[in-house]
Amino acid sequence: MRAALRRCAVAGPPPRRALSSAAAVDDRLLASLEAVCDTSTNASILARHGKDESHHACVPPDVVAFPASTAEVSALLRLCHERRTPVVPFGVGTSLEGHVQAPRGGLSIDVGAKMTAMLEENAGDMDCRAEAGATRKAVNAALRHTGLEFMVDPGADATVGGMAACGASGTTAVRYGTMRDAVLGLTVVLADGTVLETGGRARKSSAGYDLTRLFIGSEGTLGVITEVALALHPAPSHVSAATVRFETLAAAVEAVEGLRLHGVPVARCELLDATTLAAFNAYNAGVAGFSPQPLAPSLFLEFHGMSAARDTHLRLAANVEEQADVARAVAEDCGGSDFAWSADEGERNRLWAARHSTYYASLALKQDGRAVVTDACVPLSALADVVERTAADVAAAGVVGPIFGHAGDGNFHCILVYNDDDDADYLARLHGVNAKLVARAIDAGGTCTGEHGVGAGKKAYVLQERGPAAVGAMRAVKAALDPRGIMNPGKIFD
Amino acid sequence: MRAALRRCAVAGPPPRRALSSAAAVDDRLLASLEAVCDTSTNASILARHGKDESHHACVPPDVVAFPASTAEVSALLRLCHERRTPVVPFGVGTSLEGHVQAPRGGLSIDVGAKMTAMLEENAGDMDCRAEAGATRKAVNAALRHTGLEFMVDPGADATVGGMAACGASGTTAVRYGTMRDAVLGLTVVLADGTVLETGGRARKSSAGYDLTRLFIGSEGTLGVITEVALALHPAPSHVSAATVRFETLAAAVEAVEGLRLHGVPVARCELLDATTLAAFNAYNAGVAGFSPQPLAPSLFLEFHGMSAARDTHLRLAANVEEQADVARAVAEDCGGSDFAWSADEGERNRLWAARHSTYYASLALKQDGRAVVTDACVPLSALADVVERTAADVAAAGVVGPIFGHAGDGNFHCILVYNDDDDADYLARLHGVNAKLVARAIDAGGTCTGEHGVGAGKKAYVLQERGPAAVGAMRAVKAALDPRGIMNPGKIFD
Numbered sequence: 001m002r003a004a005l006r007r008c009a010v011a012g013p014p015p016r017r018a019l020s021s022a023a024a025v026d027d028r029l030l031a032s033l034e035a036v037c038d039t040s041t042n043a044s045i046l047a048r049h050g051k052d053e054s055h056h057a058c059v060p061p062d063v064v065a066f067p068a069s070t071a072e073v074s075a076l077l078r079l080c081h082e083r084r085t086p087v088v089p090f091g092v093g094t095s096l097e098g099h100v101q102a103p104r105g106g107l108s109i110d111v112g113a114k115m116t117a118m119l120e121e122n123a124g125d126m127d128c129r130a131e132a133g134a135t136r137k138a139v140n141a142a143l144r145h146t147g148l149e150f151m152v153d154p155g156a157d158a159t160v161g162g163m164a165a166c167g168a169s170g171t172t173a174v175r176y177g178t179m180r181d182a183v184l185g186l187t188v189v190l191a192d193g194t195v196l197e198t199g200g201r202a203r204k205s206s207a208g209y210d211l212t213r214l215f216i217g218s219e220g221t222l223g224v225i226t227e228v229a230l231a232l233h234p235a236p237s238h239v240s241a242a243t244v245r246f247e248t249l250a251a252a253v254e255a256v257e258g259l260r261l262h263g264v265p266v267a268r269c270e271l272l273d274a275t276t277l278a279a280f281n282a283y284n285a286g287v288a289g290f291s292p293q294p295l296a297p298s299l300f301l302e303f304h305g306m307s308a309a310r311d312t313h314l315r316l317a318a319n320v321e322e323q324a325d326v327a328r329a330v331a332e333d334c335g336g337s338d339f340a341w342s343a344d345e346g347e348r349n350r351l352w353a354a355r356h357s358t359y360y361a362s363l364a365l366k367q368d369g370r371a372v373v374t375d376a377c378v379p380l381s382a383l384a385d386v387v388e389r390t391a392a393d394v395a396a397a398g399v400v401g402p403i404f405g406h407a408g409d410g411n412f413h414c415i416l417v418y419n420d421d422d423d424a425d426y427l428a429r430l431h432g433v434n435a436k437l438v439a440r441a442i443d444a445g446g447t448c449t450g451e452h453g454v455g456a457g458k459k460a461y462v463l464q465e466r467g468p469a470a471v472g473a474m475r476a477v478k479a480a481l482d483p484r485g486i487m488n489p490g491k492i493f494d
Numbered sequence: 495m496r497a498a499l500r501r502c503a504v505a506g507p508p509p510r511r512a513l514s515s516a517a518a519v520d521d522r523l524l525a526s527l528e529a530v531c532d533t534s535t536n537a538s539i540l541a542r543h544g545k546d547e548s549h550h551a552c553v554p555p556d557v558v559a560f561p562a563s564t565a566e567v568s569a570l571l572r573l574c575h576e577r578r579t580p581v582v583p584f585g586v587g588t589s590l591e592g593h594v595q596a597p598r599g600g601l602s603i604d605v606g607a608k609m610t611a612m613l614e615e616n617a618g619d620m621d622c623r624a625e626a627g628a629t630r631k632a633v634n635a636a637l638r639h640t641g642l643e644f645m646v647d648p649g650a651d652a653t654v655g656g657m658a659a660c661g662a663s664g665t666t667a668v669r670y671g672t673m674r675d676a677v678l679g680l681t682v683v684l685a686d687g688t689v690l691e692t693g694g695r696a697r698k699s700s701a702g703y704d705l706t707r708l709f710i711g712s713e714g715t716l717g718v719i720t721e722v723a724l725a726l727h728p729a730p731s732h733v734s735a736a737t738v739r740f741e742t743l744a745a746a747v748e749a750v751e752g753l754r755l756h757g758v759p760v761a762r763c764e765l766l767d768a769t770t771l772a773a774f775n776a777y778n779a780g781v782a783g784f785s786p787q788p789l790a791p792s793l794f795l796e797f798h799g800m801s802a803a804r805d806t807h808l809r810l811a812a813n814v815e816e817q818a819d820v821a822r823a824v825a826e827d828c829g830g831s832d833f834a835w836s837a838d839e840g841e842r843n844r845l846w847a848a849r850h851s852t853y854y855a856s857l858a859l860k861q862d863g864r865a866v867v868t869d870a871c872v873p874l875s876a877l878a879d880v881v882e883r884t885a886a887d888v889a890a891a892g893v894v895g896p897i898f899g900h901a902g903d904g905n906f907h908c909i910l911v912y913n914d915d916d917d918a919d920y921l922a923r924l925h926g927v928n929a930k931l932v933a934r935a936i937d938a939g940g941t942c943t944g945e946h947g948v949g950a951g952k953k954a955y956v957l958q959e960r961g962p963a964a965v966g967a968m969r970a971v972k973a974a975l976d977p978r979g980i981m982n983p984g985k986i987f988d
Contacts, residue, residue, distance in 0.1 A: 122873065124873075125875050167699075194966070196964045197964060201938075201939035201940065203873075203874075204667060204871055204903055204905065206711050206941075206943045207948060207952070207955075208711070208960060209971060209986075210707045210710060211967060214707070217703060234755055257618065261620075263728060377698055379616065379621070379695045381616065381618040381619045442694070445695035447693075450700065467690065469684075469689060470691060470692060470702070473684065473688075474703045477971055479974060480974035481971070
């Protein structure tokens, strides 16, 4: 384990393990866990389960279990509950806020290994049910024959259970919503092993407290999600993409407001600043067919429709050509130029693959770069101001911080990149940019995290944003459902 | 109070008041409450606050308070918490499940009298913030100058706080969603007087537990909602309506599935059976300009668009003529006939006013009729079967039970009408129809309540639907946030 910790060491010390951690899983418990399902204490497997895709330190568990069913998860939890052993749920580790760290050791429950099945497809009702460890791409591959699609797209190929746990969304939320909208119900195992269903397959229900949405965004601190029922959408038969650039970020945001007011059902609506585009161009320069983008604030748009053009039958909601025409008119009203539109699938896929590489393109701005990823989300009217002030802070602090985001939702990311060569002063300036950004977002009525969740990284900001009374209510709910405090300790609040 | 109880007496005894109820509010507490804000112990005011619009008995509180601010609500709750006095939040009493009954007496907190202000209008961000006692029509009247609209429409002119507390929706949910989608954040006062904000103005957030949606549907059992931040939509500049009839309920539901799969953004999609239409015709016969509807399963549709026809500019999302054309084609594919379309505002308003009178039209099927109102919601594929079997049960039981509903969501109401002349056997058969309906809905993966909430009336059904583990989790949350059990006792669970 020491080797594992060394291998994934990062700047700054990892969170201290509690003194009792060595005893969190003793031989007796280990034997009991092994009797339930496959487990591992292999150092590299432990290390892989203590680290996500972010800058957060690797803090491995003492043991990893690979259950194959809700019943096995329940049996694992009963054992850990009895022994007060910490439990950290794990999907495939695509989190960006240190959610899988095991600061008090204990058991990592990996549902991503064996709990990946599609359980039900209800094409007529446009819903399905999958095990929590199925990734979103696997779900969509399984659904392909139905003509339906699970639309939430955070970029990473996360598990649907992990996406529910973090309240994930991504580029398509502007049209299709977030996990809060996409999940019809969950199977959840509570800390003491109790299994419950949070909802059925009805599209709406007022039958008691909304446990589904209580568990969405609970980040493994209230229980382990083992099954997810998802609302689906008809896969669009026609898709097109467009790019357009603006003189200023404010003009680009004004165009986004116009698209919303005109009711254009834009499927993706991404804002990229000049720094991001420079990183984007550099990172994708070698990709066949990639066209470098002009270095000006730009919108990347995608349109979904049931037909290509306006002269076909059943062309509602709407044909992609018409959507693009309106979007162009709106963008040009706001000073947009070089509106480039394409219905070509190859071109479109290259564009979005490149967009989804933006995080890695940003990291590549520094040798062996890692990053603090901000995730503020603000009312749209505040977006241009908050983004512009952040860009000014980045410049003034002399740090690397490209900015891009899901403009349709008011959600943006500043990727604050650093590496081992950076001194404490650089890191202090970098964290200063982050703190100012969050304070500004909260002042504007926004949130410190639109889609990544709180994890280990944003606890102080949640308290700042929601206030002690709201965080106190969260703690009370946590204590009610996990009275021994074993579920994913150290996340959301201390 | 005895007079009040007598005046609103109904079939069956009202829930028994606990023995301690006489002492729930003594003179000392009354004086303290009066020092906070206006109060009343007038018998008819108490009776008005113990009764909603349903068949549920009038069970009045001991005193009603009329606070003018969140601070006053907080002061009232601090006093009641200290004395363990029950508290029942009250808006305007449009509930259908006995939510405002005070089975243990105590204090009714009426936010509908003085807490009705529009607090913020953020037109650029398409959101607003109102006090909880503002009704939805008042909110929309205040918004008219902005061109924006709050779209959730349960028929009754309920308060936005009451609508949030019950997880309300209504005819427009098929396009615009329910209160779970419409509410951005709430100000809530907990049982002990603590004031908290559940969310900001960002369109999405993953900052900790989703307290907003925990309080939506909590029916006053976790705290008092005092302010509601709402997401708005552009008021449609063009609206049209259509009616179409079918040979069978199954054919009508098939048409609804077709509308969804073709992506027609239908704004209302109501299903009415022949019995409902007979009641509807009889009730509206005297209304100027009312056209009786043929007595066959029918859909009433409404289309919202930004333009009238397909030859105008910026005609997306979509023009109402085109939506109606597609809807007609889909309906006719399913055997629909007599598709009648109108963009005339007077005609449309008459149609929907008549539709919204369906509850009262149903009650009028019996002299001095009252009704048990079912509210099941099922996956769309099960809707025709569940509705047809229910209609057969109604016929076999020989009770009066027209059926209509929000077909786009799979939500329907069977209005089981009775009056004082009905004997115990009639009531037993009537409740038997209800029990079978709920069991069938749950078997189909549905819910016993799509939009009315649980209240005093559906507690047994929620347990049947969600199971003891889920209801146990709800109880644990309740105990955590309201440890003395003073908030709206006897609702959701015992």
